[in-house]
Amino acid sequence: MLTITARIGDYYGDGSSNHIWATRDSDGALIAELYVSTDRREIMNIWVDEDHRGEGHARQLYETATDQMDVFHAPVAHRTPEGNAFAEAVGGETVTPYPCDCYACDTMED
Template sequence: METTYRTGSYYGDNSTNHIWETHDEGTLVAELYVSTDRHEIMNIEVTEAYRGEGHARHLYETADAQMGIYHAPAAHRSEEGNAFAEAVGGDTVAPYPCDCTGCDTQED
């Protein structure tokens, strides 16, 4: 397994993110996207065949050790993302103004 780092967009959305990837003999195993401005986790994905082997945790720990990263606010997480945040622990990004549907439904 090889873990690499680069910057790039999130699937062509013209944003700039920190990106860590794990490859197994050229096959993409897992990828972690972190915003450059808040160091907020934007997405973490593991190829189905490799799930449950600790690849997401490895990328999280690698990125956190390199620059310190934060989980997205609970309203921004998928069910799986919330489970991941609870499993690995760590800090959630500081609150910031947001008008997304999830944040509009959160109680103050």
């Protein structure tokens, strides 16, 4: 039996605030996590244990989260190839553009 829990916590170790949904098995072992920023409701990370990839855990967490609030995909420049494939597979809106000085955004303007 799988359990999905929700909490608010830090992802980056910098004190940031994120909604966190997690899937655990009946032994309490972590299977998957979804981190969504509390300010923009932007997906910051989705992680699934290697042994459980392809089983729909990321989609299940995304659907659980979107049943509870608006959740937005990160800008394309911020996505990994896997994150982009996930965004395309599940659909949904991308976060409204915001000022960003990361390397990916800086190189897009050049």
